[in-house]
Amino acid sequence: MPMDQYIGGIEHAVxxxxxxxxxxxxxxxxxxxxxxxxxxxxxxxxxxLNHIYQxxxxxxxxxYFWPKDVENITDAQGRVTGARLKSDGSEITYAGIGTMSKSxxxxxxxxxxxERFGADTARLFVMFASPPEQTLEWSxxxxxxxxxxxxxxxxxxxxxxxxxxxxxxxxxxxALSDTWRDLRFDxxxxxxxxxxxYERQQYNTIVxxxxxxxxxxxxxxxxTPPTGPADAAAxxxxxxxxxxxxxxxxxxxxHALWNELAMGRSFxxxxxxxxxxxxxxxxxxxxxxxxxxxxxxxxxxxxxxxPADAGKAAIEAVxxxxxxxxxxxxxxxxxxxxxxxxxLVNVVL
Numbered sequence: 001m002p003m004d005q006y007i008g009g010i011e012h013a014v015x016x017x018x019x020x021x022x023x024x025x026x027x028x029x030x031x032x033x034x035x036x037x038x039x040x041x042x043x044x045x046x047x048x049l050n051h052i053y054q055x056x057x058x059x060x061x062x063x064y065f066w067p068k069d070v071e072n073i074t075d076a077q078g079r080v081t082g083a084r085l086k087s088d089g090s091e092i093t094y095a096g097i098g099t100m101s102k103s104x105x106x107x108x109x110x111x112x113x114x115e116r117f118g119a120d121t122a123r124l125f126v127m128f129a130s131p132p133e134q135t136l137e138w139s140x141x142x143x144x145x146x147x148x149x150x151x152x153x154x155x156x157x158x159x160x161x162x163x164x165x166x167x168x169x170x171x172x173x174x175a176l177s178d179t180w181r182d183l184r185f186d187x188x189x190x191x192x193x194x195x196x197x198y199e200r201q202q203y204n205t206i207v208x209x210x211x212x213x214x215x216x217x218x219x220x221x222x223x224t225p226p227t228g229p230a231d232a233a234a235x236x237x238x239x240x241x242x243x244x245x246x247x248x249x250x251x252x253x254x255h256a257l258w259n260e261l262a263m264g265r266s267f268x269x270x271x272x273x274x275x276x277x278x279x280x281x282x283x284x285x286x287x288x289x290x291x292x293x294x295x296x297x298x299x300x301x302x303x304x305x306x307p308a309d310a311g312k313a314a315i316e317a318v319x320x321x322x323x324x325x326x327x328x329x330x331x332x333x334x335x336x337x338x339x340x341x342x343x344l345v346n347v348v349l
Contacts, residue, residue, distance in 0.1 A: 006039035013044045046135040050106040052095040064105040120250035121147045127249050128207040157257045167232035169266040179224035180234040186216045187238045188284040213242045241278040293344035319345040
């Protein structure tokens with residue numbers, strides 16, 4: 001049977017595919033196989049780009065320099081216009097952005113990167129910086145940003161370790177506070193997109209989705225600490241979804257958190273490599289209430305909660321009775337109430 005997936009650089013893939021397809025057709029014609037194509041799906045990943053620095057030698061050749069040995073010269077807008085060597089201050093030519101190459105001395109040593117930041121940081125940056133089929137411009141600041149995210153991820157897990165390990169494996173949705181009910185809606189909404197992105201191999205948006213989940217978890221824990229059993233279970237579920245979603249991309253930190261947060265308990269003691277990918281709970285995507293931004297004369301004054309199926313008149317009544325509106329109205333009747341469905345209410349006094 002054909003292979004499920006072929007991944008390769010475009011130059012190599014084109015040549016190798018011709019070779020592989022030719023011999024597959026030969027073996028098909030000989031009756032040795034019963035399929036026409038050797039691969040079911042093809043992904044040709046983009047090239048990694050980096051800055052190129054060079055100068056002419058006395059003999060007319062080109063000498064290339066490592067980016068780490070160079071200091072950029074920039075204009076008023078911050079654009080690179082030239083460069084000089086750190087060793088002696090002599091000026092060299094900035095040749096723009098180009099494909100990483102050993103001959104041009106503009107590659108990045110993965111060993112030093114891993115020693116400084118860890119393998120997970122390197123993996124996360126490469127996955128997040130660009131869709132896999134497009135070119136990727138190398139960025140040291142981007143690598144540092146990936147490292148900061150993983151440190152936040154680790155710190156949040158450890159800060160909530162006692163709550164997560166002590167929480168139940170199942171959630172009583174009826175006992176959830178508003179904050180954690182909204183959190184489950186946000187997490188499962190993002191998870192739905194993550195599942196779709198895994199199917200289409202868009203790893204950069206998977207990482208983006210994981211960042212959204214971590215942001216939501218941090219905000220919920222700060223707004224309403226998960227002290228109740230249902231809220232604590234929602235925190236455990238959210239962290240489990242985040243850890244399992246990120247495992248294929250950053251396997252080391254997720255493996256450690258899986259064990260330290262006792263996540264395997266929810267899956268018959270299995271290690272994360274054997275745990276199932278998270279599944280969207282459609283029930284979490286059904287909202288009984290909506291939180292709408294409350295404005296008075298166009299200025300933000302707070303928020304109101306209304307039933308999800310509330311009509312315009314019901315929303316207007318809740319808004320008019322809100323403490324913020326009553327205080328500012330000073331006994332006056334609102335002139336007009338503008339309702340933007342699902343988003344906000346503006347009370348005009």
